[in-house]
Amino acid sequence: MESKPSLAIYLAHEEKKIKSCSKPMTGRNGRRNNNPSKSNERNRIEGSMKKSRPNLTFPIRVYPYRVYYADTDAGGVVYYAQYLRIFERMRALYVEEYGLTLREMAERNCVFVCRRVEVDYLSPALLDDKLEVKTQISELGGASMTFQYEIVCPDRTDKEGQPTRITEGITKMVCCRRDEGVVKTCRIPDWVLERLGNS
Numbered sequence: 001m002e003s004k005p006s007l008a009i010y011l012a013h014e015e016k017k018i019k020s021c022s023k024p025m026t027g028r029n030g031r032r033n034n035n036p037s038k039s040n041e042r043n044r045i046e047g048s049m050k051k052s053r054p055n056l057t058f059p060i061r062v063y064p065y066r067v068y069y070a071d072t073d074a075g076g077v078v079y080y081a082q083y084l085r086i087f088e089r090m091r092a093l094y095v096e097e098y099g100l101t102l103r104e105m106a107e108r109n110c111v112f113v114c115r116r117v118e119v120d121y122l123s124p125a126l127l128d129d130k131l132e133v134k135t136q137i138s139e140l141g142g143a144s145m146t147f148q149y150e151i152v153c154p155d156r157t158d159k160e161g162q163p164t165r166i167t168e169g170i171t172k173m174v175c176c177r178r179d180e181g182v183v184k185t186c187r188i189p190d191w192v193l194e195r196l197g198n199s
Contacts, residue, residue, distance in 0.1 A: 056197055058137040061097065063090050065151075068128040077124040082115065083151070083167050090135040091147050091171065098195045112173035112188055115144065119169040129153050131166060138170070140196070143187050146172045 066084055073079040092102055097143045103112060127130060132152050139146040148170050152163040 002052060015119045031110070056140055058140075058196075060134050061094055063093055063133045063135060065090075065131045065133050065171060067125050067127055067131065069127060071125075072127050076185045077126060078129075080119075080121060080138055082118055083121075083169065085149070086151070087117075087149050087169060087171055090133045090149065091173075094147070098139070098198070100192065100195055108189075108191075109184075110177050110192065112145070112178050113183075114171050115174045116172040117169065119167060121167055122197045123153075123167045125151070125153060125166045133164070139194075140188075143185055144174045145188070146170055 055092045060092055071078050071082050095101075100155040129162040130153070132154060134152070136148050137145055150168050151166040153166055156161040156164040156166055175186055175192075176183050178184075
């Protein structure tokens with residue numbers, strides 16, 4: 001004769017089923033996600049940006065920069081936010097080496113906007129300092145490129161006799177286009193990749 005499960009075991013089993021069905025959707029870090037479609041779209045964009053192109057490597061190029069009075073603050077040193085402008089100028093010079101101008105990219109509905117920036121301030125730059133800005137594309141993804149910078153002052157040396165390191169930083173630039181007045185993330189166009197590949 002087959003025995004039937006006890007009532008307590010049956011109720012415990014049903015309670016477990018109810019809990020498994022009522023478990024909320026969660027995103028990254030275990031946070032509840034009330035908008036799965038939005039999360040899926042964000043994951044799609046981030047996924048496309050993580051598709052790197054390992055066959056392309058880029059050289060480090062060095063550009064001169066002289067510190068003028070307009071670069072400094074009341075303390076006589078280069079104002080901290082000014083380094084972002086220096087990064088922007090060197091970034092433009094770097095891509096021009098590949099035949100890419102900001103004007104042409106804008107005319108062809110291709111712009112790169114800054115998504116993330118990191119800066120380490122190592123030593124102050126002073127008025128009239130002649131700096132060297134080392135610039136490189138350190139990572140190229142499906143919809144983004146990351147630039148790496150190092151600013152040194154050759155006229156001043158550290159204890160080891162090396163040029164004084166002023167600043168290090170990175171900027172992650174995301175490719176975008178205008179679509180009916182709305183700026184949207186997009187993959188880097190083939191014509192841009194072709195020029196970058198002809199280094």
